[in-house]
Amino acid sequence: MIEEGRDSCREKVLVSGGIGSVAVLLLSGRIHVVATALSKYEAYVRDLWVGGIVNYRDADTIEECLRRSSGGVDAIIDPSLKGDELITPFRAVRPRRAPAHHHARHAGVLSL
DSSP: OOOTTSOGGGOEEEEOSTTHHHHHHHHBTTBEEEEEOOGGGHHHHHTTTOSEEEOTTTSOHHHHHHHHSTTOBSEEEOTTOOGGGGTGGGGGBOOOOOOTTSOOOOOEEEOO
């Protein structure tokens, strides 16, 4: 997603799960990051320069992501997902449109 000479701030990534703060630190300022967090951690997450926060206990994360981001996000990073849990988040990932001169790219869900 991050390429030299490319305006990647137009791209949106949902970061969720256990070590999400590491991903937020790597991406913030380069990509529009939406993070999940409980209310009690909201101030900490805001200090990481995220573009938005979804409280995963108060709202359905995928539905809220779709509501806030027209057409969804470009990728989801969630190290806590495994197996069939990887299927549901794909609803929030918008189709990737790469310029003709770039090789084909596919947006998706990254789980570690």
